[in-house]
Amino acid sequence: MEDLDLDIGSLGLQILPDSLVHAAWKEGYFDDTDLPADLEVPLQNVNIPSILFNLSDRVFKRLQSGEITGWSDLVEEGFEFKRFLFFIHCLLCKAVSAVQVEECRINGIYAARLYFSFLAIPQRGPFLIYQPNLYMKALKTLQFRCLLSTPVVQASPRKRSSRQSYDGIPISHQDLLPRQEMEALRRLSHEAEQDLIKCLHISDLGREENALLMTVDAFSKIAMQQEVQDTSILSHGFTEHSIYNPRRLSLNSFCGLTALCTDKHGEIPETVRIIMKFVFEAMMMGFKSDSKLLSPSHVTNIRDIFIQFTCWICKSVGDTAQGGVCILIQHLCLSAPDRADSRTKLVGSVANLISMLPLPFFKKACSTVIVLTCHEKASVRLFSIEVLGRISILLKVLNNINDRPDETDYNPHKLVFAAVLARIQDSSALVRSRAMSCLVLYMKESDKGAASMHLMNEIFIHPYISCDPRRAPKTNFINFNEVAKTLQNGDCMTVAKIPLPCAQTIVDELCEFCDDDKVYVRRSALQLLLRILYINEKFMTKDLLVELGSHCGDEAILVRKMMVQEFTSLLLVYPTHQSLIRQWTMDVVPLIFDSEVSVVENVLETFRKTILDNMVMEIRRPQHHLPWLLMSQISNLQLNAAFIKACSLWQKETLRSYNLFPILKSHIGIDKPYNDSAWVTLMCLAEFIPIKEPHFVLDFYHDKIRGVSNVHPYISQLVMEGLWLIWKQLPASDKGALALEMNVDLMSFRVPVPLISRVVDIRYGLHVGSNEGFDVNNPPDWAILLIKKCEENIFATLSSDLKNVQEGEAMKRFVITLANICLYYPRVVESRTLDQLMLMLFTPSEEEPGQCTKELKAALIVALGKFGLQNEPLAKKLIVELGTLLPTTVESDVKNNMIICLSDLCVRYTSLGDELLPDICICLKDSLLPVRQNTLKLLVQLIQEDYIKLRKNLIFHLLSMLNDTDYTIVNMTRVFFIATVLRKKSNCFTTSFVASVLHYNSHSHHSSDFTLTPQERKVFDLSGPQNRDKRHTIYRFMVSQSDNDRLCIMGYLCDMCNDVMVGKIKLEGTGEEILRDCLFVLEYSDFHISDSKDGDEDEDNLGGEEEELMNQAHKKISSEVVKQFMKDTVIPVLTKLKKKLGTLNSPLAARVLNIMKNIISNHKVPMEDIRDPQLVRELRRHNIGDPNSLSDGDSHENDHSDDEQ
Secondary structure (H helix, E strand, O other): OHHHHHHHHHHOHHHOOHHHHHHHHHOOOOOOOOOOHHHHHHHOOOOHHHHHHHHHHHHHHHHHHOOOOOHHHHHHOOOOHHHHHHHHHHHHHHHHHOOOOHHHHHHHHHHHHHHHHHHOOOOOHHHOOOOHHHHHHHHHHOOHHHHOEEEEEOOOOOOOOOOOOHHHOOEEEEEOOOHHHHHHHHHHHHHHHHHHHHHHHHOOHHHOOOHHHHHHHHHHHHHHOOOOOOHHHHOOOOOOOOOOOOOHHHHHHHHHHHHHOOHHHOOHHHHHHHHHHHHHHHHOOOOOHHHOOOOHHHHHHHHHHHHHHHHHHHHHHOHHHHHHHHHHHHHHHHOOOOOHHHHHHHHHHHHHHHHHOOHHHHHHHHHHHHHHOOOOOHHHHHHHHHHHHHHHHHOOOOOOOOOOOOHHHHHHHHHHHHHHHHHHHOOOHHHHHHHHHHHHHHHHOHHHOHHHHHHHHHHHHHHHOOOOOOOOOOOOOOOHHHHHHHHHOOOOOOHHHOOOOOHHHHHHHHHHHOOOOOHHHHHHHHHHHHHHHHHOHHHOOHHHHHHHHHHHHOOOHHHHHHHHHHHHHHHHHOOOOHHHHHHHHHHOHHHHHOOOHHHHHHHHHHHHHHOHHHOOOHHHHHHOOHHHHHHHHHHHOOOHHHHHHHHHHOOHHHHHHOOHHHHHHHHOOOOOOOHHHHHHHHHHHHOOOOOOOHHHHHHHHHHHHOOOOOOOHHHHHHHHHHHHHHHHHOOHHHHHHHHHHHHHHHHOOOOOHHHHHHHHHHHHHHHHHOOOOOOOOOOOHHHHHHHHHHHHHHHHHHOOOHHHHHHOHHHHHHHHHHHHHHOOOOOOOOHHHHHHHHHHHHOOOOOOOOOOOHHHHHHHHHHHHHHHHHOHHHHHHHHHHHHHHHHHOOOHHHHHHHHHHHHHHHHHOHHHHHHHHHHHHHHHHOOOHHHHHHHHHHHHHHHHOOOOOOOHHHHHHHHHHHHOOOHHHHHHHHHHHHHHHHHHOOOHHHHHHHHHHHHHOOOOOOOOOOOOOHHHHHHOOOOOHHHHHHHHHHHHHHHHOOHHHHHHHHHHHHHHHHHHHHOOOOOOOHHHHHHHHHHHHHHOHHHOOOOOOOOOOOOOOOOOHHHHHHHHHHHHHHHHHHHHHHHHHHHHHHHHHHHHHHHOOOOHHHHHHHHHHHHHHHHOOOHHHOOOHHHHHHHHHOOOOOHHHOOHHHHHHHHOOOOOO
């Protein structure tokens, strides 16, 4: 005690008035106090820090040695603790108020250290050693370094755009003190923290009033505000360090927090909960406005180090920490930020935290998140699903793939998967989409973990080893809310109890979502379906492939790009699957003509991966069938132009680098399996890079084609195409010989019909390429002679035996040869020949039976079409005759040739387009599928090339093709309108909507700017109840592509409803169907007018804060405009309409009321703004207008409309 009394004397504390010291002690040091003036003067020459340090050091040493057993001993010995407490209080008050003054700051820190040593002495309660206000000030001294440092954004040489994040901006902490003073402050803070930790290890300080909360708060703030964060400092555990290190400041804080987690400081679960409250604040740093200036790397390090600290607490404390950790995870899920980029960062942190927990904690944490997947708020469900999705990828719990896993390890794995899978049926489109995306990522990583592989086998493979998935017993989805309740009650579920639907049920459910109105839902559903096909080929049915393939032409660019990539990846996994190859060719290859450049680039890349990269010499063919099978399908489906387009987009150097000609040459041969595929590829490539060995093609023609019978016509055509591409490379001698050979073949009519056109082209080219040149008025002798021989043979055949005519082959050769040569020399042919050909074609078969077979008819149409291209009077006559013949023709080839002929004439004589259009349009409804396909293709091409105008009648005819039974036609129609029509005129459907409703219902009083022929009206009629679904299909498509104009469309529909009320449209006959159609569109769920458009982009919104505020303002204004329109226009019209329908006892009155209910709910129209009292009463009977009656799912989905766009 003598030493302690000596310190009192050195400091002069004996002169302090007893009344002042006692009053401050009794009042709990509530008011800030300064040292008396008579004491300050003598203290100026005293080394206060040294005296305080020596005193606190002696106290700790005597405690450790056992010399001090409690405060009662010290008081009995006469230690005047009140004077020291008063002195400590004065120094702390001075330090807190004058923190920038070094002397005050240092005195305050040493005073706090002395106070911590006093608190470590037992039996402090009766003597009021612990004073909350005094302890709070002592803790503040530990945070001086944080108070004297502020985060500052450093100047950047480049201006940051509004969409850049803070990640690229250097941010530092600017110290308000000189470097030496700051370093000294750090050292003193370190030593003060060590003294407090000693106190916590010795005493039961945590049980004092508010001491636990204040201590945790102080340590947490120190840990969160350190400018140097090193996540590795926790890897060595928590031990007491006496050596100063700036990096140990955070460790001291965590060491102090850990020291609190003992029974002597209070109930451990409660302590952990308090600590987790501050861990929550650390985890949420960076997502609040007060932390915007903090460096992203700094914030990330803080989150990482607090995650490690939480795991350390779990390991150190044991199961008693479980409740606090689960509450932390629960609050993180409930407080997730709305911004997608912020949410993604927090998802990663939460998932990392859960995955690092010990197994018992891990299971409990997973159960907590799984329960939240069934929360009423869509934002909570979304965040929980994303966390589970990240956890499912991180899970790696099994080592042996072949054995059944242990239930203890496997149970959480399967439960997490089941919870995510259940959310694909969520009411929120955004949650559904994200759940599917998480499953896609999980399946992609399934081969990296034995548990995931076992689970995939259990669901998608083992049940279908010996049976077809469509015929196997089905297990449906169950209500996962029941599972969540079980987990919430603390019950553990075994593997057998975990509800999982069968794979076929999952596939069927995903097929429904493939046609969802939301772009991101469609994309995710398609990705998940494709991923299932990777796992088991048995699900790859023809119907499913057709469904998948149809979305390669989806209206959303993102879906098209994704489908091109994923469908191609699936093809590379199953390179010999015939149905898949055919479907890929039908749906991916045509996208090379897509209007979106990024889609074309993707298709080009898939061509390279599937075709060019896999082409090898014939000797290695068994390992590389895919490119040849694809080229065969491209050829069979007449998609050569698509591959030619790809070749034109590739750099010539790229094509040369593959050295393809030797490879192709090795596959060419009549007896080789891929001869035709090799020739197709060669012909496409030869248009852009010269064939190195042109004699190879010429020799093949001489050896295998010319004069050889039983050669497949298609191979012959390919070889002739090759000859057409290389004849210019031949030497003059070979050109002359080839010209003579072709003269002989043409004059003797030995050239097969499919080759005549190209042979004439080559012969003409050889003539023009020679010195003879070209003069249409001075044809060469061989051409004149050939034309005369054709004419002579035609008339001779007509006058000969009927058997020769019926056979038709010779006549076809004469006609086709004449037509092709006359393309170059039209003036040589005699008019009587043309008249005779017209007579042969258009003479009814009943007048002269057997005179003209269908094959000859098809040839005559081709020939006359070519003549018509050079002869306008003949063209006009031909148009009239073909228009008469077209409706009665039943042969597919003949009809297709007629349509092609009319199209060619339309291109040649644009003024005749309007006359041709009705006859061509009628063929859109032909019973023959090839005719419908060809007609649609030609019409689309003519419109795209501006040879015919897209008037309303043509728009409505083409829209009716959305109801065709062939999905290729439907897909072609959708793509045409989206990629061509709406790009040129985005409001096309808006301006045509009213007319479409009247047109499709054949409304007799419809005043229109177009007329239809009787035949058009007959084939395109969609009026009546029997065609109601077909009309609705068209309306749905028009509405889905008119996002920006839905308010305008709704105004038009209200006008039509008003016409019904005033009698302009009678409810009898077609009028009732018109009203039904209007109500269908108004009632259609996807017609809900939102305040922001669902874009094609499915990316997270990473805009800056200013842009976000602008978007919110725009949404709010748009929402108010829409609401006002509903109140002033829509609701009054519908109210009057309901009254009129009610007086007529029409069942449509109930539908009108339902529409108004939806409008009021969706747009939150206040009931007081509705003027009709009767309507208000009816709505209130249905709880409309009550905010609590509205579900959260859809409203939150609007809040996240930018998340996936």
